[in-house]
Amino acid sequence: AQTVTQSQPEMSVQEAETVTLSCTYDTSENNYYLFWYKQPPSRQMILVIRQEAYKQQNATENRFSVNFQKAAKSFSLKISDSQLGDTAMYFCAFMKHSGGGADGLTFGKGTHLIIQP
Amino acid sequence: SQTIHQWPATLVQPVGSPLSLECTVEGTSNPNLYWYRQAAGRGLQLLFYSVGIGQISSEVPQNLSASRPQDRQFILSSKKLLLSDSGFYLCAWCTGYSPLHFGNGTRLTVT
Numbered sequence: 135a136q137t138v139t140q141s142q143p144e145m146s147v148q149e150a151e152t153v154t155l156s157c158t159y160d161t162s163e164n165n166y167y168l169f170w171y172k173q174p175p176s177r178q179m180i181l182v183i184r185q186e187a188y189k190q191q192n193a194t195e196n197r198f199s200v201n202f203q204k205a206a207k208s209f210s211l212k213i214s215d216s217q218l219g220d221t222a223m224y225f226c227a228f229m230k231h232s233g234g235g236a237d238g239l240t241f242g243k244g245t246h247l248i249i250q251p
Numbered sequence: 252s253q254t255i256h257q258w259p260a261t262l263v264q265p266v267g268s269p270l271s272l273e274c275t276v277e278g279t280s281n282p283n284l285y286w287y288r289q290a291a292g293r294g295l296q297l298l299f300y301s302v303g304i305g306q307i308s309s310e311v312p313q314n315l316s317a318s319r320p321q322d323r324q325f326i327l328s329s330k331k332l333l334l335s336d337s338g339f340y341l342c343a344w345c346t347g348y349s350p351l352h353f354g355n356g357t358r359l360t361v362t
Contacts, residue, residue, distance in 0.1 A: 169350055177339060179353035225294060235348040236302045238285045243294040 136161045136228050140242035147216055148250050154201075155211045155245045157226030165231035168202065168209045169239065173223040182224070185209065187231075213247075221249045253278035257342045257354030265362055270315075270329040272357050274342030277323065282344040284325040285351065286317055289339040301325060337361045 137160045147153045159168070170182040185193045185202050192200050197214045213220055223246050227239040257274045264270060276282050283302050287295040297310045299317035307317050314333050318326045325342060337360050343351040 167348060177356050179341065179343075179351075181350045181352075184350055229348065231348065234302075235345065236283050236300065237308070238283070238297050238300050238343070238345075239295075239351055240297070241295040 136163070136166075136230065136240045138226050138228050138240050138242035140224075140226055140245050142245045143243075144246040144248070146248040146250060149216060149218060151216055152212065152214050153216055153247065155213075155224050155226075155247065157209045157211070157242055159207050159209065159226070159228050161207070161228065161230065163230045163232060167229040167231070167235075168200075169227040169229070170198070170200070170209075170211045171225045171227060171241075172220075173225065173244070174219075174221070179225075183211065216249050218249050218251060220247060222247060253344075253352065255342065255344055255352055255354045257357060259357060260355065261358045263360045263362060264332050266334055267331050270327070270332050270336070270359070272327040272340055272342075272359075274325045274327075274354055275323055276344045279323070279344070279346060281322060282346055284319060284323075285343040285345075286325065286327050287341045287343065289341065289356075291338070295341065299327070332361045334361050 139158045166187045168185045172180045172182050183193050183195045183198050199212045201210045223244045225244045226242040229239050254277045285300045286298040289295050300308050301319045315329050340357045342354040345351045
């Protein structure tokens with residue numbers, strides 16, 4: 135079974151600063167996918183970014199980028215030029231490749247990110 | 252485009268009453284479907300998933316059940332609710348290795 139650990143229950147930064155959220159995972163799989171989801175106060179789950187484990191290049195989406203370290207089983211999310219709208223719970227998630235992705239995502243417990251004006 | 256509908260948005264039910272939450276997906280065929288529960292201040296726990304009509308896999312023993320009567324319909328049920336069933340329930344879908352797409356969730360309070 136896979137486990138996902140987010141060691142920072144809550145973080146707070148000033149607007150426009152850069153912040154990094156940590157995520158580690160444990161798996162015996164070699165092929166898998168990693169995701170970061172954002173859950174604002176509305177509780178809608180919004181995909182932020184996705185990384186395929188077979189790709190060495192780190193994924194980026196505008197102000198969001200990841201630092202994927204496969205050997206260390208680490209998958210951190212960096213948010214640059216943080217904005218008030220980035221305030222949300224952020225969840226790291228894992229999907230194994232075997233089984234066709236059918237058994238869904240394993241989530242960490244989340245990091246509550248607060249952007250201060 | 253694909254959309255997912257989940258209802259109701261909010262539900263307050265007494266202990267011992269039945270439950271039925273419904274989720275439907277539009278714009279795709281044969282999706283994988285999921286029910287997750289999110290307890291207060293915690294992550295998402297996978298309850299059930301389905302890869303096809305009538306095929307249900309349960310991840311944790313519990314008071315709930317799921318059914319998939321049609322290709323794009325997923326129902327979460329209980330015959331008798333417990334206080335511990337309170338939480339935020341999310342339905343989601345995906346195809347293959349695509350990211351999961353979530354509904355807006357149901358906030359269930361059992362009193």
